[in-house]
Amino acid sequence: MSCCVSCCASLTCGLCSSVASGISQKSARIGYCGLFGASLILSWILREVGAPLLEKLPWIDSSDAQTKEWYQIQAVLRVSLGNCLFFSILALIMIGVKDQNDRRDSWHHGGWTVKMVIWLLLVILSFFLPDVIILAYGFISKFGAGFFLLIQVILLLDFTHTWNDAWVAKDEQKWYIALLAVSITCYIGAYVLSGILFIWFDPSGYDCGLNVFFLIxxxxxxxxxxxxxLHPQVNGSLLPASVISLYCAYVCYTGLSSEPHDYECNGLNKSRAVSTGTLVLGMLTTVLSVLYSAVRAGSSTALLASPPSSPKSGGNKPLLEAELEEGKSKKGEEKESKPVSYSYSFFHLIFALASMYSAMLLSGWTSTSDSSDLIDVGWTSVWVRIGTEWATAGLYIWTLLAPFLFPDREFA
Known part of the structure; x- marks a missing residue:
């Protein structure tokens, strides 16, 4: 029996070492995304099956007053805390890394076996912390999640403007036609979705003024x-406007679908699949936002993405291309100054904030007022979504009007 255990342990260690070696050789950013994805899966699993286990831990409140949903939230927050601590520590360590000759550059790209062990230990240790620390983390996570949503909106605005500029720069008729076609499609999609939402969330026979207000x-x-x-004095374009419109309609849908399922104006209140589908879309949006921030981390147009000394000319390099160039520079062992292609500290900060947001998504923003069988449901989730929509609209309008209102200032 001991031989079997020893063999299994050896195989596991060998597998982890192989995975870690493969990550360091290909792309560090992909490896970090993998760890983040693993934390999401672990949180989801423990949310579904971890409540009975937490009830047996003596340092976690096991009184009869606590519900199943309370233990589910505890499981999600504790995994999130371990993950957030891991990326926060890396963000602090990587502050000020501007050159590839810095020893911390190798820490960022290598040592994956040690990183996996530390990540796992932090997640495990989070389950030994007292309830008061988890309560404080849950409170802080609401603000961290809000900040992540703000960054998500800024990245979306950056993406739409970059997309538009790339097609306009081609200066060919077919690309202008493509711009118009995509813009019209997005606008049609936004208004069609809004019309469908009227059917779902404004049922006849009920006073659903709040839902109607959101949709209008x-x-x-x-x-x-x-x-x-399209105003002649505003240097705008229809493509970003249409994409933002479609995004706002989608966010409005996620907000309305998060209404309590006993609310008569929620036309989807009988479908648990809708709640799960909304969660999957939310998680997918989170993962894509994190991936996009990683890809755009070296861009001069993305928020806080490039370190002060990094050259802007290298900001638009693709993810794998940038990693390969860094690998080549290390193989050559060149000692001359080689600025890093993106801010390592900001990169890890994005993951730390995303950990908080994913915890809020899985725990319904730590609200225990709804059924534990439903995910991301409650008035807190509704107002967070609607607030995100309005913040998106405000920021986009500001990007259009700011150059007109302040002509003496330069807006990149």
Whole structure:
């Protein structure tokens, strides 16, 4: 028996070492995304099956007053805390790394076996912390998640403007036609989705004024985006306006679908699959946002993405290309100054904030007022989504009007 255990342990260690070696040789950023994805899966699993286990831990409140959902939230927050600590520590360590000759550059790209062990230990240790620390982390996570949503919006705005500029720069008729086609498609999608939401969330026979207000505001904002973007004195374009309109309609949908399932104006209140589907979309959006921030981390147009001394000319390099160039520079053992292609500290900060946001998504923003069988449901989730939509609209309108209102200032 001991031989079997020893063999299994050896195989496991060998597998981890092989995976770690493969990650360091290909792309560090992909490896970090893998760890983040593993934390999401672990949180989801423990949320579903971990409640009975937590009830047996003596240092966690096991009184009869605590519900199943409370233990589910505890499981999610504790995994999130371990993951957040891991990336926060890396973010602090990597502050000020501007050159590839810095020893910390090798820490960022290598040592994956040690990193996996540390990550696992931090997640495990989080389950030994007292409830008061988890309660404090849950409170802080609400603000961290809000900050992540703000960064997500800024990245979306950066993406739409970059997309538009790339096609306009080609200066060919077919690309202008493509811009117009995509813009019209997005606007049609935004208004069609809004119309469907009226059917789902404004059922006849009920006073659903709040839902109607949310939907009308979404449609008005889409119209305002187009009017401002096409104004002759505003240097705007229809493509970003249409993409932002479609995104706002989607965020409005996620907000309305998060309404309590006993609320008569929630036309989807009988479908648990809708809650799970919304969660999957939310998680997918989170992962894509984190991946996009990693790809754009060296871009001069992304928020806080490039370190002060990094050259802007290297900011738009693709993910794998940038990693290969860094690998070549290390093989050559060149001692001359080689600025890093993106901010390592900001990169890890994104993952730390994303850990907080994913915890809020899985725990319904730590609200225990709804059924434990439903995910991301409650009025807190509703207002967070609607607030995100309005913040997106405000930031986009500001990007259009700021150059017009302040002509003496330069806006990149």
């Amino acid at each position: 505001m979404t449609m008005i904002l889409a119209f305002v985006f187009a009017v401002i973007a």
